[in-house]
Amino acid sequence: MKHRRPDAGLAEVVGPAAVEVTPRFLKVGDGWTAVVAITGYPPEVGLGWPDVLLSLPGRIDFVQHIEPVPAATATTRLRQQRARLESVRRLDADKGRLNDPSTDAAAEDAADLADRLARGAARLFRVGHYLCVHAPTEEHLAEAVADVRAAAASVLLDTQPVTWRQLPGWLSTLPFGADLLRMRRIFDTDALATTFPLACADLPAPLPGEGVPAGGVLYGVNTATAGVVWWDRWAQDNHNSVILARSGAGKSYLVKLDVLRSLYDSVQVAVIDPEDEYLRLCAAVGGTTIQLGAPGVRVNPLDVPPGDTRPDALTRRALFLHTLIAVLLGEQPPPGERAALDKAITATYAAAGISNDPATWTRPAPLLRDLAATLGTTDDEAARHLAVRLSPWVDGSFRELFDGPTSAAPAGHLIVWSTRQLSDELRAAGMLLALDAIWRDVDRADVDVRRLVVVDEAWTLLKDGEGAKFLYRLAKAARKRRAGVAVVTQDAADLLGSDLGQAVIANAATQILMRQAPQAIDRITATFALTAGEARMLLAAGRGEALLLAGSHRVAFQTVASGREHGLAAGVADLDPDTD
Missing domain, CATH: 1.10.287 (Helix Hairpins)
Structure with missing residues (x-):
């Protein structure tokens, strides 16, 4: 064992074993370094201009010596x-x-x-900027220095290697506070301020003394700095999020990881799953699955929420029935039919012995066929016409979903509403019924419980006007009930092409963009105020690569998962982690 002399200095203790000095570089221990000084600046620079150099791959030390005049x-x-x-x-x-x-x-x-x-x-300052470039070999060092000088030249920065002065240059880049090169320029306060704070592509870390936040989930690894992208939606102004990506970009994989990691953080999650992508995950964590459209699975839209004692609970059910029937018909009924429907809803509940008295709400609720029968037995021609229009969902091909009392009572920390087995004509209505059931659960829940509602392939609902309105109301009201709505869609046109879709985006504090189609990039660039570089990144993004937008934070990241998480998120254990 080698013994250190008692009078050994700091350099002998922590310094390299040897330093080999040459005119153009140094060999420090097992590595190679070269120092480059910035000698010329453009007339105007932007804020954080050193980021152009700091974002280059490899290890580069950027050193700034400041001396006030x-x-x-x-x-x-x-x-x-x-x-x-x-x-x-x-x-x-x-x-x-x-x-x-x-x-x-x-x-x-x-x-x-x-x-x-x-x-x-x-005020005026004498300022020196030096770059210490590190590489494992002499050949790699030459390439790295050339890359640094080329990047500097691209923003009109003049650089010069400190030939024959590499050792003083290297010492000037160490944290000794000594500038042995003295290659300085005069800066005023405004020009010097453009270098502070040093720009960084990572999310801001906690300030000294604040401690590490307890919440949040891992989204991935920063593609620019290899730093960790850790995000807490519950610490934002609202808890909603929106994810836009074209098919095959990896959005479902990212959402499933978000759901799984949210469960780790004691968040209760409800998912509307149009393609049965969450069933494996739900089974693994002991969640509840409700497969709408499967034999024997029925939902009665006239159910009064059990335990709801609010005096307007029955009125809320009537308003939801108006929305549901508009979705079933594909349009808002004419005024005459709407008036007839409102009267028929009241009469149907009264026939079942249910009134505005909360004591009557425990009685069996009437069914959709009872409402249609009430419409068909009146003398109002508009009511009879509406009853005929509702016949496919009462006694026709689409009756099975509504033909009986509700057969499932969702409960648990993860509830997945599957709509894959529904026909296309019932898909939007099924998603609306699921959202209604989820919202009734959220609306009367304990505010201390955080709840996340995931609407996958939301374009199915957004293309319908009444469905989009319901989703917008849900996104607006979720924050007060400590809930968040995650809207996921691959059809950006449906979300961005309507005022309601724009409002859903505006009410999402967390926005994630993944690979986009060239036909949609212009509208997305305008909506999210993307830079030209961010737009190019989204056009060329690989699977699992995404751009997180949250206020002033803009971070590009690559989704990562452990082996066990990947097996659950990908659905099949041997799939590639980037699979959508």
């Missing part, structure tokens, strides 16, 4: 500079030469800076 020295030197510029302008005028635009611009900038210095609105 005393006010008296700054004023004297600025006066001398203004005098030189003015003398050049006067000399050109005496010689009859045209004014030099660059000299005029420099003189105006100097005058403006002098004015701000005199008012105390700005």
